[in-house]
Amino acid sequence: MKPDPNAPRDHSLARLAAAMAPVLLLLILLPTFVETYQIQLVTYGLIAAIAALGFNLLLGYTGLLSFGHSAYFGLGAYTVAFVVQRLGPHSMEFYILIGIPVVAIASALFGYVCVRHTRIFFGILTLAISQVVYSLALKLYWVTGGSDGLRVPRPALLLGLLNFSGPRGFQQFITSYYYYVLAIFVVCVVLMWVVVHSPFGKALQAIRDNEVRARFLGLRIRRFRWISFLVSGTLTGLAGILWVPLNGLTTPDVLYWTFSGEIVFSALLGGFRNFTGPIVGGIVFTYLKTYAVATTEYWQLLLGVVLVTLVLVLPTGIVGGLSTLGLRLRKGRS
Amino acid sequence: MEKTPTVTPTVNRRAFLNTLGVTVGGTGLIGAGLVGGSQLLKAAQDPAKGRVPDTPFRTGHMTFLTGAGAVLGEPSIKGHTMAAEEINAQGGLLGKRKIETITADEAAGTDACVKEVRRMKLDAKIDMFTGVISSGTSPAVGPVAEELGLLTILTDGCTDFLFDKAIPNPKYVFRITNIQSSDGITAAIGVAQTWPHVRKIAHIHPDYAYGRNASEHFTLALERLVPGTEVVSESWPKLFTTDFAAHITKIMSAQPDLLVASVWGGDYVAFYKQALRYGLFDKMKVASTIAFGVAPHAIGKDHPEGVLAGVHSNYYFTYPGGDRWPLNKSFVQRYFKRWNEYPNFQSEGAYMALYLLKSAIERANKLTGGWPEDEAIISQLEGLGIDAPSGYLYMRPDHQAYKDAVTGFSKNLPDYEFASWDPARIITIPIRNITAPLGWPKPGTTHNESTAAANWIKTTWPKVVG
Structure with a gap:
């Protein structure tokens, strides 16, 4: 066989495929083992993972901490709600088709402003912009429903092929939607893997590690950061688009800064220095919050304690901690 | 299907309130309590038929x-x-x-x-x-x-x-x-009956469904009961706000005759305590849809008297007394x-x-x-x-x-450690007179009002003159 110029990338994709295959198989078989409720929770988790994955392109690979990713998630969700209200068709593909350009344009626009600064200034700018969007959603009561939000009924999937209106429609919808989200999730993971291992991704990491050197190499830093912001915001927006039909409703809660905080929390929880960290973090956080709310009225306290412990004991997150542990075990054996 | 009459019929206020069946002093239920004891507590007369599982x-x-x-x-x-x-x-x-x-x-x-x-x-x-x-x-x-x-x-x-x-x-x-919707209407009737002279009205409502609804239906009903009023100030604090200082100064600077409030829960407690410091209650009448909706002891003895202190038009523990x-x-x-x-x-x-x-x-x-x-x-x-x-x-x-709507006026009675209702001034209204009847067209069918009740008021209520 002739040597392929793309060999390294193929190799890395193969590595991803090898790592993902067992997990994917487990996820595909999941609905045969567990009840609707758990499937629904995993779906929420996968969506949170997509959001965190997008967020982490900025934090983990570009070195920019955004405190305003709720804006893109929320914009995705509200775009779907507006499409339902104004345009009518209950088709998931249609929602995605309209939603992606909207969140992409918004991320491009807001990103253009934000990437002019770095560090805390960048964080504050992203936070400020997301709070503006939040205030609009809250105060334009007659358009957005204010704090009551907007309802989104169950859409049809696969161009109307799958419809869910029967008496057990909800249960059927959850199972089908789980596979739908899983498929998109896999596409997102592969896409993100390709991005971070491409020359573009390497350039982002170079910028993250040493901005001055990267500039001397001739990289157009601001443009790289801008594109990174665009991809990151769009992916988080896609998560918002997928989230709203599952939740059935969108409220300004998903635009509020605390929701941005949850995305940051997810990335930290899993470990933002790892590719898989945010994925694990998104899913674990979904479970953590759900069961914290369900078991105690002091759930905020519980989440706070987890966050503090995490930062003090496991600064590299769950995945980082596990891989360190794995390394140590291997060393101990040899 | 109902059609909006081209000319809204007019009546005088006293006659209109009479047709609404508004009762003051809580005589509405006299003679109703003939059943002795609490029939709720009585065990079912007959044992259950058939096999009933004993799972919780x-x-x-x-x-x-x-x-x-x-x-x-x-x-x-x-x-x-x-x-x-x-x-x-x-x-x-x-x-x-x-x-x-x-x-x-x-x-x-x-x-x-x-x-x-x-x-x-x-x-x-x-x-x-x-x-x-x-x-x-x-x-x-x-x-x-x-x-x-x-x-x-x-x-x-x-x-x-x-x-x-x-x-x-x-x-x-x-x-x-x-x-x-009956909540805003009840408060409006309370106002029309007690303070028919008010003209300049200020509003403060939590900025979400309830506040919007209370404001809208209060205004709709009041327009028909007390003609010639105008809204001079509107405040929409976020739900679960605790600092009302800016809203209170805004309300007071508008110098209204009446303040209509639907802030509830801990929000209302925070509001009235802060409003006291500004002397708001001395400067204007205050009508609330839900002031006394909280647990009764959450209201202090410092609560001013004579406020129309609604209970969501549902129930207050001293009535029927x-x-x-x-x-x-x-x-x-x-x-x-x-x-x-x-x-x-x-x-x-x-x-x-x-x-x-x-x-x-x-x-x-x-x-x-x-x-x-x-x-x-x-x-x-x-x-x-x-x-x-x-x-x-x-x-x-x-x-x-x-159930029949009820509202009342705050008063400090020696019996309780908190401000409660003046027993002589409790207002009851038969519910059928202030709610859209069964089957009334819903919004988005034959009309596009915000609620069926709003459409019902607009099409069937006369306007008071004088």
């Missing part, structure tokens, strides 16, 4: 357990718990199935509430869902309960929007408190004995929700024997009438319950 009947009760809403939420869970304890002491539902309750905190946010209802049904396997305070929560969880096929009796969250638009044809979801309605007397006594405090309208609503369910289950059991299916319980709930501490409670076939 699991209910999920969602309410505010934390934050500024908890002054309404705690009474709700206490009312529910007391009813469950009483029913369980008689052996449970149909004498067999003990009521078990799991709770969820409504303060976790609307999205979290949606998830919680799903968890309660799919994971914790509840048989019935009940509770909910906020009108932001009920339109979110109502459709979820419908899609899950989860029998639900909401004890508040009484926005018209729920049955007007969110679930216009409910199957599983019922609601036990008066519909929200004395021995006139033994059901209320005994309910308040038992509640006080159990919790060492007095009930509010949430306590009564949550308490009655379980008794309404119990009554429907017993009726269904008589017909079918054994434990009735949800469908059988639902058909018994539709159109069910029951005696409650607040008076007669009627569950309309469209799943919205009604």
Whole structure:
């Protein structure tokens, strides 16, 4: 066989495929083992993972901490709600088709402003912009429903092929939607893997590690950061688009800064220095919050304690901690 | 189909209020309390028919357990718990199935509430869902309960929007408190009757469904009862705000004759205490739809007198007072004995929700024997009438319950350690006179008003002259 110029990338994709295959198989078989409720929770988790994955392109690979990713998630969700209200068709593909350009344009626009600064200034700018969007959603009561939000009924999937209106429609919808989200999730993971291992991704990491050197190499830093912001915001927006039909409703809660905080929390929880960290973090956080709310009225306290412990004991997150542990075990054996 | 009359008929105010059946001083129910003792507490006369399983009947009760809403939420869970304890002491539902309750905190946010209802049904396997305070929560969880096929009796969250638009044809979801539009209308009637001279009106409402609804229906009704008023100031604080200073100064600078408020729970307590410092209550009349909706002891002795202190047009524990309605007397006594405090309208609503369910289950059991299916319980709930501490409670076939509306004026009585209602000035209004009747066209059908009630007022109420 002739040597392929793309060999390294193929190799890395193969590595991803090898790592993902067992997990994917487990996820595909999941609905045969567990009840609707758990499937629904995993779906929420996968969506949170997509959001965190997008967020982490900025934090983990570009070195920019955004405190305003709720804006893109929320914009995705509200775009779907507006499409339902104004345009009518209950088709998931249609929602995605309209939603992606909207969140992409918004991320491009807001990103253009934000990437002019770095560090805390960048964080504050992203936070400020997301709070503006939040205030609009809250105060334009007659358009957005204010704090009551907007309802989104169950859409049809696969161009109307799958419809869910029967008496057990909800249960059927959850199972089908789980596979739908899983498929998109896999596409997102592969896409993100390709991005971070491409020359573009390497350039982002170079910028993250040493901005001055990267500039001397001739990289157009601001443009790289801008594109990174665009991809990151769009992916988080896609998560918002997928989230709203599952939740059935969108409220300004998903635009509020605390929701941005949850995305940051997810990335930290899993470990933002790892590719898989945010994925694990998104899913674990979904479970953590759900069961914290369900078991105690002091759930905020519980989440706070987890966050503090995490930062003090496991600064590299769950995945980082596990891989360190794995390394140590291997060393101990040899 | 109704058509808007081209000329709105006019009447004088006194005649109009008379046709509305407004009663002051609380004589409305005299002679009604002839039934001795508490019939709610009596065990079912006949033993249940057929085989009834003795597995627990699991209910999920969602309410505010934390934050500024908890002054309404705690009474709700206490009312529910007391009813469950009483029913369980008689052996449970149909004498067999003990009521078990799991709770969820409504303060976790609307999205979290949606998830919680799903968890309660799919994971914790509840048989019935009940509770909910906020009108932001009920339109979110109502459709979820419908899609899950989860029998639900909401004890508040009484926005018209729920049955007007969110679930216009409910199957599983019922609601036990008066519909929200009646709240604004009740306050407007209280104002028209007490202070017909007010002209300049200021508003302060929480910025979400309830505040918008209260403001709209108050204004709609007042326009017809007191012509020539104008709105001079509007404030929309966010729900669960604790700092009202900016709003209070804005209201006072507008120099209104009357302030209309629908801030509730801990928000109202914070509001009135701050307003006192500014002397707001000396400068204007204050009419509230829900000031005394909180647990009664949450209001201090420092609360000014003579404020129209609404209770969501539902229930206040001193009415019907004395021995006139033994059901209320005994309910308040038992509640006080159990919790060492007095009930509010949430306590009564949550308490009655379980008794309404119990009554429907017993009726269904008589017909079918054994434990009735949800469908059988639902058909018994539709159109069910029951005696409650607040008076007669009627569950309309469209799943919205009604009882006569009530409101009153604050007064410091020596009997209580908190400001309560002036017993001589309690206003009651027959509910049918202030709510759109069954089957009235819903928004989006023959009209596009915000609620069926708004359309009903606009098309059928005359205007007062002079």
